Amino acid sequence: MDASDTSDMQRRVTMADIAKRAGVHATTVSLALRNHPRLPEKTRARIQNLAREMGYAPDPWIRALVDYRSKIKPRAFRPGIAYVTNWATRWGWKEVTAHPDFHQGACDRAAELGFNIEHFWLREPGLTHGRLSQMLYTRGIQGVIIASHGREMGDALQLDWANFSAVKIDYFPHKPAVHNVTNNQCDIVRLAMQRVMAAGYRRIGMVMHRGWDHSVDHLWTAGYLCEQQALPEDVHVPAHLFPESHPIERWLTESRGDVTADREALREWIERYRPEVILSKASFVLPVLKQLGLRVPEDIAFVDLFWQSDGGATAGVRQNHKTVGALAVELLAGQMQHNKRGIPEIPTTTYVEGTWFPGKSLPVRKSEGLVATIPMRRRSD
Incomplete structure (x- = not known):
C-alpha cells in the first residue's frame, strides 16, 4: 500500500463526497442529514443510509465554529x-x-x-x-x-x-x-432518608399531601419505601398521605400552596407510630406540629423535602426547579x-x-431520645 492509499483511507468523508455518490447537490445532502422536512422522507432516508455506509461523521470543531459565529452575529429575529x-x-x-x-x-x-x-x-x-x-x-x-x-x-x-x-x-x-x-423525587426522598439515618435516627416518618404524590406518579412514596428497607422492620413507620383517598375530588383538584395537614389525623398518626423525625413540606406540617404542642427539634426532628433557604434553621433537600x-x-x-x-x-x-442542606431542625443524635410525646388535649381543641 503506497502513501496515497493511506492518505485516502484517513481522509474524512465529506458532504461533497456523499453528494457525488448520490448524484445530488451538497445542499441536498446537508438538508437530508439535518432531517429537514423540505425533502421527501424517501430522499432523506436514502441519503442518510448512504452517509452511514460511507462512514460520514460531522466535524464537531466545524459545528462549534458555526455555533460561535451564530452567537456573535445578531439574529434578525428570535425564533x-x-x-x-x-x-x-x-x-x-x-x-x-x-x-x-x-x-x-x-x-x-x-x-x-x-x-x-x-x-x-x-x-x-x-x-x-x-x-x-x-x-x-x-x-x-x-x-x-x-x-x-x-x-x-x-x-x-x-x-x-x-x-x-x-x-x-x-x-x-x-x-x-x-x-x-x-x-428526581424518588432520589430526593432517598437522599433525605440517608442523611437522616446517618444522623442517628431510625423511626423515620413521611407526611405528604396525597395529590403531590399522585402528581409525580407516586415517586415520593416509592423512594421512601425503597430506602426504608435499610431499617429493621420493627422501626418502620408507614408514610402518611393526607387527605384520605376518598372522595378523590377532595385532593385531586387541590393545588393551593397554603394547604396544611389535618390536625387530628396527624395527631393520631404520631401517637400510633411515634416517629423521631418527619420528612415533609415545612408549610404543610410545621404549623400543625405547633398546634399539637410539639417543638422542632426538641420533641421531633424535621426535614423539608421542598427546602428553601431559611438561614440554616431547617434541614432539607432543595429541588432544582x-x-x-x-x-x-x-x-x-x-x-x-x-x-x-x-x-x-x-x-x-x-x-x-x-441538593442536601443541613439545618438545626435535624440535630445529630448522641443518644436515644427525641420520641414525640403529644400533651393530652380535649377533643374540642
Whole structure:
C-alpha cells in the first residue's frame, strides 16, 4: 500500500463526497442529514443510509465554529418556543411550588440560546387543541414545552405533533409520550432518608399531601419505601398521605400552596407510630406540629423535602426547579436543530437531582431520645 492509499483511507468523508455518490447537490445532502422536512422522507432516508455506509461523521470543531459565529452575529429575529400551560386560571401555576421556577429557568436558558419563550394558556376562551396547533404552525413556532398542567385538566394534549418538536416538564399530561424533564423525587426522598439515618435516627416518618404524590406518579412514596428497607422492620413507620383517598375530588383538584395537614389525623398518626423525625413540606406540617404542642427539634426532628433557604434553621433537600426548565429548553433546541418532529419512538426522561442542606431542625443524635410525646388535649381543641 503506497502513501496515497493511506492518505485516502484517513481522509474524512465529506458532504461533497456523499453528494457525488448520490448524484445530488451538497445542499441536498446537508438538508437530508439535518432531517429537514423540505425533502421527501424517501430522499432523506436514502441519503442518510448512504452517509452511514460511507462512514460520514460531522466535524464537531466545524459545528462549534458555526455555533460561535451564530452567537456573535445578531439574529434578525428570535425564533419562538411555545410554553403551554393548562391551569384553572391563566397564571394559577405561578401560585404553586416549582412551576414559577420551571418557567424562569426555561426563559433564562432560551434567552442564552437565542430563543424567545411565548406563553400559551390552553383554557383561553375558544382555544381548542386544533386551533392552537394551527396557530403555532402559522406563526412558525416549531418547538413546544408542555408545562404546568393541572392534574384535573385531562390526560392528553392533541396537537398536530408531526409539525413540532416537544419536551414535557413534569408528569402531566401523560399523553403524548414525549421526552420529559423533571425533578428526581424518588432520589430526593432517598437522599433525605440517608442523611437522616446517618444522623442517628431510625423511626423515620413521611407526611405528604396525597395529590403531590399522585402528581409525580407516586415517586415520593416509592423512594421512601425503597430506602426504608435499610431499617429493621420493627422501626418502620408507614408514610402518611393526607387527605384520605376518598372522595378523590377532595385532593385531586387541590393545588393551593397554603394547604396544611389535618390536625387530628396527624395527631393520631404520631401517637400510633411515634416517629423521631418527619420528612415533609415545612408549610404543610410545621404549623400543625405547633398546634399539637410539639417543638422542632426538641420533641421531633424535621426535614423539608421542598427546602428553601431559611438561614440554616431547617434541614432539607432543595429541588432544582430552574435547572429543570433550563434542561427542557436545551433538549428542545437539540431536537429543533436536527429537525426531529413528532412523537419519539422511544421517549426518555431526564431526572434532575436534589441538593442536601443541613439545618438545626435535624440535630445529630448522641443518644436515644427525641420520641414525640403529644400533651393530652380535649377533643374540642
